[in-house]
Amino acid sequence: MRDLSxxxxxxxxxxxxxxxxxxxxxxxxxLGFTPGARASCVLAAPGDGMRAYRVRGAVIALRRRExxxxxxxxxxxx
Amino acid sequence: MNEPRVIALAGxxxxxxxxxxxxxxxxxxxxxxxxxxxxxxxxxLCRTGGEPVYLVDIPGAYSLWAQSAEEEAALENVCxxxxxxxxxxxxxxxxxxxxxxxxxxxxxxxxxxxxxxxxDEAEKQGIFVDLEALSRHLGVPVTGAxxxxxxxxxxxxxxxxxxxxxxPHPRRALYPEPIERAAxxxxxxxxxxxxxxxxxxxxxxxxxxxxxxFLRLLRQRVAIDASVMQAAEKARAELSLSRQGVSSLLxxxxxxxxxxxxxxxxxxxAQPWDKALRADRLLTGFRGVPVMLLLLALVxxxxxxxxxAPSEWLSRGFEALGTAADGLxxxxxxxxxxxxxxxxxVLAALGKVISVMLPPMAIxxxxxxxxxxxxxxxRIAFTLDGLFERCRACGKQALTMCMGLGCNAVGVTGCRIIxxxxxxxxxxxxxxxxxxxxxxxxxITVAAxxxxxxxxxxxALLLAGLIGLSAGMTLxxxxxxxxxxxxxxxxxxxxxxxxxxxxxxxxxxVRSVLDRTLFVLGRAAAVAAPAGLVIFLLSxxxxxxxxxxxxxxxxxxxxGRFMGLDGVILTGFLLGFPANEIVLPLIxxxxxxxxxxxxxxxxxxxxxxxxxxGWTGLTALNVMLFSLxxxxxxxxxxxxxxxTKSGKWTLLALLLPLALGVILCALTNGIxxxx
Numbered sequence: 001m002r003d004l005s006x007x008x009x010x011x012x013x014x015x016x017x018x019x020x021x022x023x024x025x026x027x028x029x030x031l032g033f034t035p036g037a038r039a040s041c042v043l044a045a046p047g048d049g050m051r052a053y054r055v056r057g058a059v060i061a062l063r064r065r066e067x068x069x070x071x072x073x074x075x076x077x078x
Numbered sequence: 079m080n081e082p083r084v085i086a087l088a089g090x091x092x093x094x095x096x097x098x099x100x101x102x103x104x105x106x107x108x109x110x111x112x113x114x115x116x117x118x119x120x121x122x123l124c125r126t127g128g129e130p131v132y133l134v135d136i137p138g139a140y141s142l143w144a145q146s147a148e149e150e151a152a153l154e155n156v157c158x159x160x161x162x163x164x165x166x167x168x169x170x171x172x173x174x175x176x177x178x179x180x181x182x183x184x185x186x187x188x189x190x191x192x193x194x195x196x197x198d199e200a201e202k203q204g205i206f207v208d209l210e211a212l213s214r215h216l217g218v219p220v221t222g223a224x225x226x227x228x229x230x231x232x233x234x235x236x237x238x239x240x241x242x243x244x245x246p247h248p249r250r251a252l253y254p255e256p257i258e259r260a261a262x263x264x265x266x267x268x269x270x271x272x273x274x275x276x277x278x279x280x281x282x283x284x285x286x287x288x289x290x291x292f293l294r295l296l297r298q299r300v301a302i303d304a305s306v307m308q309a310a311e312k313a314r315a316e317l318s319l320s321r322q323g324v325s326s327l328l329x330x331x332x333x334x335x336x337x338x339x340x341x342x343x344x345x346x347x348a349q350p351w352d353k354a355l356r357a358d359r360l361l362t363g364f365r366g367v368p369v370m371l372l373l374l375a376l377v378x379x380x381x382x383x384x385x386x387a388p389s390e391w392l393s394r395g396f397e398a399l400g401t402a403a404d405g406l407x408x409x410x411x412x413x414x415x416x417x418x419x420x421x422x423x424v425l426a427a428l429g430k431v432i433s434v435m436l437p438p439m440a441i442x443x444x445x446x447x448x449x450x451x452x453x454x455x456x457r458i459a460f461t462l463d464g465l466f467e468r469c470r471a472c473g474k475q476a477l478t479m480c481m482g483l484g485c486n487a488v489g490v491t492g493c494r495i496i497x498x499x500x501x502x503x504x505x506x507x508x509x510x511x512x513x514x515x516x517x518x519x520x521x522i523t524v525a526a527x528x529x530x531x532x533x534x535x536x537x538a539l540l541l542a543g544l545i546g547l548s549a550g551m552t553l554x555x556x557x558x559x560x561x562x563x564x565x566x567x568x569x570x571x572x573x574x575x576x577x578x579x580x581x582x583x584x585x586x587x588v589r590s591v592l593d594r595t596l597f598v599l600g601r602a603a604a605v606a607a608p609a610g611l612v613i614f615l616l617s618x619x620x621x622x623x624x625x626x627x628x629x630x631x632x633x634x635x636x637x638g639r640f641m642g643l644d645g646v647i648l649t650g651f652l653l654g655f656p657a658n659e660i661v662l663p664l665i666x667x668x669x670x671x672x673x674x675x676x677x678x679x680x681x682x683x684x685x686x687x688x689x690x691x692g693w694t695g696l697t698a699l700n701v702m703l704f705s706l707x708x709x710x711x712x713x714x715x716x717x718x719x720x721x722t723k724s725g726k727w728t729l730l731a732l733l734l735p736l737a738l739g740v741i742l743c744a745l746t747n748g749i750x751x752x753x
Contacts, residue, residue: 049464
């Protein structure tokens, strides 16, 4: 199963569902990571640091741990 | 005459709400979400239009489903603030995301207008917004603006006033049929008087998703029967959905509506614009680290070099003022003691603090605000977050540390940007480990005297190393706090990286000078004057043939020796509690050097005085270490108390760096003696 944290830099995918807890899940949805939304990985901090994703016209940075909770659809990444 | 109308400005963070607010009210309220961000709503009178109108600048929020102090304030202000209308400010380039908040607000209120700001920024990316189509789709008036250039401000005010006089009929987001049915059933159970605050359907939906904060705020104003709460519970059970399940369906419903609206009203290029991203890849990856260090180094270089001359002028000005005041007092027949008290005590301390503090701050803060205004600061947090995550802290702490280099009191206030209370406390408690501008003169002078063999370059390198040591100690103590009194895992957080924007230099200077420099200076001057008085008394009042000052230095001497320092140095730090700037002058004063407050101009004669009093390379090293790690100044401690409202945490903020400094100095001294 693919999630946002495994999305390579420069690639994009479509959100399938979220697995975060109540607070963080709602925050991610409010930021635009809802099922069906397209997100692309646009920046990576050094090491295992944060990654930034373009979603609905904005650039949002997440830690790996949170990015793992955003599950992506099958194998349609571009 | 009627009471002025009240219009609330709401919107996502970084969309230019405060810029719009400032443009309309003429107030210089601080924009930018980084350092002194809007936590409470600012209110200002606007006379731009025909009738006077009150504008309320609400803290930025992504959602009315509040997850931080600012968002709670936003929810309370939008729903229960009592404004006549809400003007929702949006960023054109990320309109779809911004519409989430718009749809939530039009669900709660009828009298809403929308201002699509930053149209120029979007156009550069090939994004065009059809404002009329958007207005038709949302059912509320929509206007466009480029608030930074002052364009569209009056129109924004006009549409908001229009929404008061002719209440629009918003086209709200629709949800799956079972949810709508359940909400309709709950709606009829709600009391009539609730309508003066929010639309019944909005309240019913919040009940259904169990939004605890909204319900608490509502029940403070309107009596809601326990049976209504039970009905909501039952409705959820019938839908076989959890609260989170309902919540997800609601956000999805809103984003469907937002996608629909954007399809009709926004023209986007096939390929997303990536010129800014190319710059970002340079500034945030591995390559970003040296760029960041160079930028910070440049800021310090400009601060230190630029401050020298004005400090000199101010210092001379205060000397002249002192001479004039002395003459005047003599003329009035004041005694020598009283003249000394006022001129050598109060005025000299005040002059010293202002002339050493004002120029570097007046340079550092505008430079820092420039970085802030350009959108670079969140990139620092982004780049360094990995380090902070390992110490179970928040990446935004990197920014509060940078602010601390300007002034620890400002750094401590800046910790408000960290949402998690645990991580915020870590950042507050460790902030004074970063040396502020006030400590630079001591560090630079001592480094130049004792380690300046290779000229300015080697002492600059040493200073850079000391700042690196401070950063390392901050990370170490953050990790230590996370394992002990502030135990916990790093909290989840999201960080938006707003587009780079060209800073508005004029506004930056006015704002940073007014907001930060004068604020900090005022506080410092207020404590410097009484401190000068105390120091004068200590050095002049004698008991049994010795001054009080010599008793104090004698008392502290054993402790000082233990740490590789001496009693005079410790006394200097102790009496320098009001402001770190006066530590070195105090030490020289206590050594009985000629000229008192005014340090000898050239390095070699300063070095001779210090060496004559037993300073060695080790003493110098320990003085620098203790300057980095001792108790925070009084201004910072007061700020810690104000921010934490706890004597216990304030005490820890005092003891933590002090313990570190004592241990490090005793350690280097011990090692030196041993070998």
